[in-house]
Amino acid sequence: MKEEKAVVIIVDDDSSMRTMIARLLDSVGMKSISYSAPEDFLRTPPPADPACVVLDVQMPGLSGLDLQRELAKAERQLPIVFMTGHGDIPMTVQAMKEGAVAFLTKPFRNQDLIDAVRQALNLDRQAQKQRDQLASLRKRYESLTAREREVFAFVSCGLLNKQIALQLGTTERTVKAHRGVMVQKMEADSVADLVRMADKLGVGPD
Amino acid sequence: MNQQARALEKATASAAEPHFPLLADALPQIVWTASPDGEIEYFNKRWFDYTGISFEDAQGSGWQSALHPDDLQIYLDRWNKSLRTGENCEVEFRLRSASDASYHWQLSRAQAWEKNGQVTKWFGTITDVDLIVCRDLAERKQEEVFRTGQSQVLEMIARSEPLESVLARLMLLIEAQAEEMLCSILLLSDDGGHVRHGAAPSLPADYVKAVDGAPIGPKNGSCGTAMYLAKPVIVTDIFTNPLWEDYRGLAKASGLRACWSTPIFSGSGKVLGSFAMYYRQPQRPSGSEAKLTEVATHIAGIAIEHQRAEDELRRTQGQLAHVARVTTMGELTASIAHEVNQPLGAIVGNADICLDWLAGEHPDLWKIAEALEDISRDGHRASEVIRRIRGLAKKQLPQKITLDINEVAREAQELVNHEANMRGVTLLTEFAAELPAVSGDRVQLQQVLLNLLMNGMDAMSTTERQQRRLTIGTTRKGGQALVAVCDCGVGIEQAQADQVFKAFHSTKSGGMGMGLAISRSIIEAHGGRLWLEANSGPGVTFKFTLPSSTTEAHS
Numbered sequence: 001m002k003e004e005k006a007v008v009i010i011v012d013d014d015s016s017m018r019t020m021i022a023r024l025l026d027s028v029g030m031k032s033i034s035y036s037a038p039e040d041f042l043r044t045p046p047p048a049d050p051a052c053v054v055l056d057v058q059m060p061g062l063s064g065l066d067l068q069r070e071l072a073k074a075e076r077q078l079p080i081v082f083m084t085g086h087g088d089i090p091m092t093v094q095a096m097k098e099g100a101v102a103f104l105t106k107p108f109r110n111q112d113l114i115d116a117v118r119q120a121l122n123l124d125r126q127a128q129k130q131r132d133q134l135a136s137l138r139k140r141y142e143s144l145t146a147r148e149r150e151v152f153a154f155v156s157c158g159l160l161n162k163q164i165a166l167q168l169g170t171t172e173r174t175v176k177a178h179r180g181v182m183v184q185k186m187e188a189d190s191v192a193d194l195v196r197m198a199d200k201l202g203v204g205p206d
Numbered sequence: 207m208n209q210q211a212r213a214l215e216k217a218t219a220s221a222a223e224p225h226f227p228l229l230a231d232a233l234p235q236i237v238w239t240a241s242p243d244g245e246i247e248y249f250n251k252r253w254f255d256y257t258g259i260s261f262e263d264a265q266g267s268g269w270q271s272a273l274h275p276d277d278l279q280i281y282l283d284r285w286n287k288s289l290r291t292g293e294n295c296e297v298e299f300r301l302r303s304a305s306d307a308s309y310h311w312q313l314s315r316a317q318a319w320e321k322n323g324q325v326t327k328w329f330g331t332i333t334d335v336d337l338i339v340c341r342d343l344a345e346r347k348q349e350e351v352f353r354t355g356q357s358q359v360l361e362m363i364a365r366s367e368p369l370e371s372v373l374a375r376l377m378l379l380i381e382a383q384a385e386e387m388l389c390s391i392l393l394l395s396d397d398g399g400h401v402r403h404g405a406a407p408s409l410p411a412d413y414v415k416a417v418d419g420a421p422i423g424p425k426n427g428s429c430g431t432a433m434y435l436a437k438p439v440i441v442t443d444i445f446t447n448p449l450w451e452d453y454r455g456l457a458k459a460s461g462l463r464a465c466w467s468t469p470i471f472s473g474s475g476k477v478l479g480s481f482a483m484y485y486r487q488p489q490r491p492s493g494s495e496a497k498l499t500e501v502a503t504h505i506a507g508i509a510i511e512h513q514r515a516e517d518e519l520r521r522t523q524g525q526l527a528h529v530a531r532v533t534t535m536g537e538l539t540a541s542i543a544h545e546v547n548q549p550l551g552a553i554v555g556n557a558d559i560c561l562d563w564l565a566g567e568h569p570d571l572w573k574i575a576e577a578l579e580d581i582s583r584d585g586h587r588a589s590e591v592i593r594r595i596r597g598l599a600k601k602q603l604p605q606k607i608t609l610d611i612n613e614v615a616r617e618a619q620e621l622v623n624h625e626a627n628m629r630g631v632t633l634l635t636e637f638a639a640e641l642p643a644v645s646g647d648r649v650q651l652q653q654v655l656l657n658l659l660m661n662g663m664d665a666m667s668t669t670e671r672q673q674r675r676l677t678i679g680t681t682r683k684g685g686q687a688l689v690a691v692c693d694c695g696v697g698i699e700q701a702q703a704d705q706v707f708k709a710f711h712s713t714k715s716g717g718m719g720m721g722l723a724i725s726r727s728i729i730e731a732h733g734g735r736l737w738l739e740a741n742s743g744p745g746v747t748f749k750f751t752l753p754s755s756t757t758e759a760h761s
Contacts, residue, residue: 013627016549016587017555019552027563059627085543085548106548106550107554108551
């Protein structure tokens with residue numbers, strides 16, 4: 001089976017492991033990119049396609065857990081599958097707490113890695129969908145005028161037109177006109193819809 | 207002497223008699239008389255024959271020219287004292303002989319003749335004792351050479367020279383003290399049942415070889431029997447003595463005829479071996495050999511016990527070093543597991559991929575071959591890691607071989623490579639290209655390096671991650687190889703600098719405190735030195751030297 005447009009990023013200082021994992025992913029039709037050092041990986045821009053990272057915990061320089069923390073700071077949060085030569089429990093707990101998809105102890109079963117990678121990619125696809133939705137929502141929001149944004153903010157916290165007019169020092173008619181345009185631009189079906197959008201955008205009345 | 211004294215007395219009594227000169231001239235000694243104030247009155251003919259000085263020339267102090275200048279004052283002091291007190295005068299001095307123009311030792315005696323408590327005359331004799339004195343001197347000289355020889359052997363023991371060379375030297379020393387005598391030392395084996403070669407520098411090699419490993423017992427030649435009975439065994443004729451029944455042919459072939467053997471005892475009375483004197487003809491002890499035997503067995507006993515103690519010490523040190531090594535490896539288990547797991551993980555993964563491919567419809571054999579090559583390479587890699595670790599864990603006596611110290615350092619670095627990664631330490635190497643070859647035990651030297659590297663990493667546990675640099679460097683220092691391990695850690699206070707090398711001194715909670723003490727004893731056993739220097743920046747540098755294997759061969 002072919003995975004549509006996805007890439008697995010392998011970060012391991014051991015070349016044998018890198019080669020083996022790339023070969024394994026290739027055998028199930030997955031594309032991969034290998035890095036021998038976390039620093040090299042951090043220097044390259046994140047892929048646009050769905051992606052995940054297969055990461056060795058113990059590496060010279062930046063450790064796997066350090067890398068996880070670095071990645072968490074970025075906007076594009078890639079799901080991580082950890083590998084370790086000898087997993088100790090505190091390390092596993094910490095990695096999982098910080099959002100690792102799986103924690104595999106070497107030597108692991110190939111199927112376990114494939115399963116973990118698929119799960120990670122699915123997570124990233126979902127995240128991507130959400131990211132896409134948010135992006136389009138933001139674009140719609142950005143198309144609003146300043147007055148329309150004010151109306152959006154008041155509507156989304158449940159104010160009636162009359163109350164909004166009072167707040168803005170204008171007439172109910174004018175508010176109604178702004179609101180009509182705003183709802184159209186935001187492609188909202190209901191007030192509830194608007195409330196959810198405001199929540200996602202983190203928008204509220206000043 | 208009595209005879210002489212009587213003759214003198216008689217001569218004195220009849221000194222006035224006309225036949226006294228005749229009598230005196232017949233004596234082999236010089237005879238003289240002098241007045242109470244010491245003026246020479248008479249010399250017999252022997253004086254003129256010996257010294258070539260006429261009576262007239264001998265008058266006053268003329269006779270003094272015949273005495274050795276070094277002895278003259280001593281003689282005059284004594285003679286003047288006798289003149290004052292009337293006491294007998296007996297002095298040895300050297301007198302010049304006219305015939306060979308050289309000085310010979312003489313015994314001079316003078317006695318006063320008194321009448322009514324008054325000295326009326328002095329009578330004297332001068333006897334040639336040169337032969338006796340020379341023999342004495344020669345004996346004294348020989349005695350001194352023997353004593354010097356003994357101290358030299360004792361020095362060799364103190365310097366821990368090999369037992370065989372110490373004993374061989376001792377045997378040569380003993381042999382030099384007696385004519386026609388050959389000496390040997392045999393050691394009692396650890397199981398207490400056999401003789402082992404000790405030293406026999408003058409015995410035929412075939413004989414020495416044949417005796418090595420022979421059992422001890424009640425009828426086993428002189429030495430085997432002496433060790434068995436813990437008593438001296440004197441065989442005056444090997445051809446007839448029943449103790450030698452089994453070894454007679456061997457002795458005959460080697461031209462040995464008599465053998466007296468004395469057991470060598472330890473301080474606690476245990477038999478350590480035996481000392482034997484051999485002769486090429488039947489020989490009975492004359493009694494003079496007893497002292498030689500005592501010296502030989504005493505010093506040999508010291509040498510053997512010293513050697514045993516050293517062996518024991520070496521064994522104990524080896525065990526301690528082994529324990530320390532295993533402890534260090536215990537600290538490295540996480541790293542070791544990682545280093546083995548890494549290739550194993552790849553092997554298992556690749557093997558599973560191959561199996562999946564082979565189960566498919568059209569397996570790509572090229573791809574499979576590629577994966578199999580990787581499997582093979584990783585297998586070798588894993589076994590290499592295990593070989594290195596096994597080498598360290600193995601319990602064996604130190605073996606000195608010629609080593610390239612860079613190679614030893616590189617191996618030690620590989621052992622801690624992963625540990626350094628996990629601790630965020632950057633390992634740097636600065637190896638000099640041309641280093642003298644050193645002679646040493648690879649495992650022990652690796653242990654020292656491992657210890658210094660682990661200490662260096664421990665010292666940097668609180669250092670900023672970017673600054674955790676640990677450098678292993680090698681350089682040439684004169685004829686020696688110098689190895690330096692430099693960290694950027696917390697450093698060591700001056701007052702602590704010497705303490706760290708002491709046993710059971712530890713600044714770490716988990717430390718045994720033996721690492722540096724053992725490291726130093728290992729380096730010193732290799733003829734080198736281990737010390738530490740504070741860096742100009744943060745941290746310390748541990749340095750050790752190892753002598754070049756070629757210069758060591760000279761010393």
